Each structure stands twice: as structure tokens, then as C-alpha cells.
Amino acid sequence: MKDVNILVVDDEENIRILFKEELEDEGYKVDLAENGFEAIEKVKMNKYDLVILDIKMPGIDGITTLTEIKTIKKDLPVILCSAYTEYKQDLTSWISEDYVVKSADTTELKQKIKQILGT
């Protein structure tokens, strides 16, 4: 099977580690970025199949980062991930592909990834 590359963007190190390990268990290749700038750089440099993006981050926030990523690579799918539930209603139909509420239970996140990648 062809490698699937996912970029996880979150300012909290342990969240990054958690997501990385959880997703690696599912057989994905996971790269990490700890803020919006790094994420944008990495998207420019590398080829990802999907980005998982935290919304509330210091520096540039998730929404700005999302807009940047989408200008660089219009078709790169992005899943927004945050503790807030409100973006769920406000932005789902906006420019990100999907939205998940950040949770210790990663089942929903994994399902969404599968859905978007069609795997």
C-alpha cells in the first residue's frame, strides 16, 4: 500500500505525540509542526495527503494557517481540530474539509481521515 502522509499541527507537544502514535498505529506516516509558520513551511516543502490543524495556537492561529495552506495547495484536505465546539457549526462548510472536537477518544478523528482519504 502506498504511504499516506499526514501533518499534525498543534502547539501542545503531548497532543502531537498522542496523535502521531495513534495515527501511526493505523499505518499512516505522521509529520509534526508546532505552530502555524512551521506548518506553512512544511506544506510548501513536502507532499502531504492530509493536514490536521489545531485552531487555537500562539503566533498565527489555525484559521489563518488554514487560509495560507489552502492558497498554497488548494486541494490539500485539512481537518480542523479544537476543543471548541462552535467552529463545528460556523466553519464546517467553509474552507476546511472537516472539523473534529479534540478528544481523548480518537475514533472520530480516525473515521474522518478515512472518509476524506477514501481509504
Place this chain on the structure above:
Amino acid sequence: MELVELISKIVDISHSNIDLDARINGILKLIQKYVEASDISIYILDKDKRLTLKYAVQNSLVTNLLSSYRPLLGEGVPGLVAQKREPHFYSIHNIPKRFGLLLQTELDNVLSNYRRFAFLPLCDESKCYGVLLVFSSVGSLFTDNEKKLFDIAARELTGLRKLGELYIYSSKRITELMTLSEIGKVLISSQDMDSILKGIGLIVAKTLGADFARVVLKEKNGDKHLLSAEYGGVSNEVKSEIKRIEKLVVEQGKRFSNIPVLENSLVYSSPIVSKGQVLGVISVVKRNDGTANSDDNGFYLLDTISNYLSSGLENIILRSQLKDIIDELNSAQERIIQQEKLRSLGEMTANIAHEIKNPLVIIGGFAKRLAKKLELKPPERRYLNIILREVGRLESILTEILTYAKDIPLNRTSVDIDEILTDLIHFFKSDPLWENVEFAKESEARLPRVFCDPQQIKQVFINILVNAYEAMAGEGKIKVRIFPKEILKKHYVGVAISDTGGGIDPLIIDNIFNPFFTTKERGTGLGLSISNKIVLSHRGKIEVENQRGVGATFIVYLPVCDDSTCVHQNDKMPRTQGEDT
């Protein structure tokens, strides 16, 4: 004593300023002395045209017998004297038997003790006040001097009685004016309608010496009572009698007086009429002490009072309507402040919740990984499961808080509220946990549709229904009533949800809409607060009626889409969405 001296004494007494009755008695005593009369008394002519023995200086058997019978005007010697206004003099030889009255035969035996009898009218040109009786046991005929004395004494006594009546009249008039001025004070006081009516009831009862007074205001052009206030107490039987009489008063627009009812009471009931319309009724109950005749007990005051009230009350009704509007404005303002407070509280909690969420996800996430990676034995597996379960619980609380904290945009459409509730009830009925809950739904025909976000409104009813379920511990009756309602000229659909869960402790009732207020072990206390927020954002309101020991009723009012705001919002919403996409 010389006649001239006596007469001047009589005139002196008559014009002195001692009590009227004392003056009359003083004059009688002087006459008694002069004519050596043994019995001297006065009959007073009452309103009902009967003579009543009122003054007597002696206490003889004749006096007793005379005071036991009240002759009519024209009846017997005294009645004739009063009617013809002429004095009658008799000796023992020509005195009519028993004075021509229906008196006991005992009188026959005692009359022989007397020699001379004089009956003198106490009258002026316009009116007869009574009859003066002078019986003497000596002599055979009255002398000219004595007759002269009677003439003068009668004139003075008449004057005194006249003065007495004038006095009664003016004191009545003073009471009346004082009562009206007190009522006036109540009417212009800034109290609410209820207190005003109570005040009037109190004044009326006190002034009339009544046991009970009741003031009722009628709804315009309707049978319904708008307001009523009572003073004092009567039995339920008497009260229902009063209500029956009040109904007649309203129907016929005239007063009913001296209606005897149970317990030896009399009811007086007078309509309050303004511009030909009966605004209300004022009724009084007085104990029947036998003196009741149409005029002499102050009840004429009731008519005066109700006349006076009619003009005042109309203003008050207008004023109280104005007060309702001001109250409504004030409460709207309070709501806005409350909403503002909630918003800042919401923002703060949202921030805190957000900060907690990350560490919680980390703890839970790695605990999950532990569970996945480790082959754990039963006790350790159980510990881990507990951690995971608690993390799950914390997470759902945070989710709820974070949902609460944000303003959820409304997705409004025209909604059939009845249908929403029918669906919800159907849904809960099919849940086995709810099998001991009995539902009753009652809705008025032809309910208007409501312009609202059906998802959010459904959430409101779910919260209230679940609270009802929890209050009843899963067993009881839930009544849902749906009805149209007009509040300050705006149309609403009201949904009243009543349970049999024993109601809400009055000590906490002010807090139940506050976020995080709960009395439940596993509640977040957000249910009602979210519901309130949703309903407020729909420009509706939630009211609570609490029946301690029985149950609580939550009433949700949602505005009917009947003004321009709906249309306005209706075409604004899709456009904003269109621009964003």
C-alpha cells in the same frame, strides 16, 4: 315656682350647651314638678311612621306598657295627636280605654291611679317629631297656666328634636365626606390595583361598621372578574349568596339593599357605574341587629361611595395598565442585563474550559494507549477503565460548557410547535425508561405557527421534559398544554409543561436558570440556562409556576411570526450565508 320663672328656666335649659337628651330630660323634670305629674314621657315619630317611647323621667308600669307597643301615625290618642298636630286633654272620666291602643288589659287597672292626661304634639309647620305625654294623679283638669306651660315646653322640645336631627344629618354628612376623602387618598396613592381595592374595602367596612366588604372590578364587556378585594370574613355560604346578588346587581345595574341572607346578616350591594357601563360592584355584609331600616344605618353611603369610585376607578384601571407596560419594560431591561452577565460569564468559562481540555485529552489519550498496549489483569484493567470513564465524563461536561458559551446562530423556519411536541412525546413514550410516565397533551385548535429554530427549540423542550422526568424519579404524569397567548399586544404560542415531581424548593427557585446551578448529583446545571438562552434569543420567555408539594410547570412563550421582524430576518439570513460560501 312662678310660671314666668319656670318658663325662663325652660328656655335657659333649652339654649344651654349641654347634651341634647340631657336638655330634654331637664325640661321634662321641670314640667313634672310644676304640674305634680307622676308620669311624663315623649313618643318620637320614626321614619316608618310609628311612635316609639323614647324619653321618660319615671319608671312606671304605664311607661313600660307604652314602650312595648309602637302605634302608627293616627292610631289611638297619641297617633291622632301626632297626625292632627293638636293637643288632647282628658280626665279620668273621658280618657279612651287603653288610649285607643292595642295594649294589654293590665293598663286598665293602673289608669285609675291618674286623674288628668295631656297629649301634646311636638310639631312645627313642616314636620311632626313626636308627642309629649303628661299624666298627673292629682287634680281634675289642667289649668290655663299649665296649658300655657305645655305650649311653651312643647315648642322648646320640638326645637331640640329638630336640632338633634340636624345634628345627625350633619354628622352623617361629615362621615360621608371623611370617607370619600379617605377613599380619594387611596385612589391617588401609587399602589397597585389590588392594594387600592383592598384599601377601599377596608374603609367602607370600617365606616359602615360592617363585618365584610368586597369590591369587584369587572372586565370590560365581559362577565369575568378582573380583580376583587375583600375585607373581613364571612362563611362560604354567605359569600356565595353575595356573589349571586352581585351578579344581579351587574345585570340590572341597580343597587340591592337589605337582602337578608344566612346567619342573620344583611347584604347591601351597589353597582359602580361609569358612562352607563357597570365597572364593578361594591358589597357589604352587616349583622342584622333589628334596627335595619332602609335609611338609618349609613348604607346610603354605599351609593355615594360607588358614585365616587366610578370616576376614580377608570383612571386607576388605565394607570394599572400603564404600570404593566412599565413593569414589562423593566423586566426586559433586567433580562438584557442578565444576558450580558451570562455572556461575560460564558466567555470566562469558555476560556477555562478550553485550557483544561488539552491536558484532559492528553491524560485520556495516553491512558487509552496504555489500555491498548498493555495486557492488563483484572484489577489494573478496572483502574484504567475508571480513569477512562471519568475522562469521558469530564470531556462531555467541557463540551457542554463550550457549546453553552458560544452564541449559537439561529436557523429559523416556520414551525408547528404542536408537531414538535407530538414527536417528542412519541419519542419518550417509546423509551422503556419512561414507561412509568403518563403523558397528557392538550392543545388549542388553530394554533399559529412559530418562527424559530426547530432544533434549538426541541432542545429546550427536551431539557424541560428531562427535568420533569428527573423530578418525578421516572414515575408520574407530565401534562403538556399548548395555547395561543397575547402579551402586550404581541402574539405568542405558550407551551406549559407540568409534572408531578413535588415542585421546586422556594429557596432555590431564583437560581434554577443560572448556569451550573444544580441539585442533582450528576447534573451540570446547564439545562435550564441553555434553554433560557435559546428562548431569549427567540425573543420569547420562560416562566415557572411552582406548586410546592405537587409539581412544577414550565411555560415557554414563543413569538408568533406576525410582524415585520420575521420577514426581515427571513430574507437576511440566506444572503449572509450566500456571501460567505
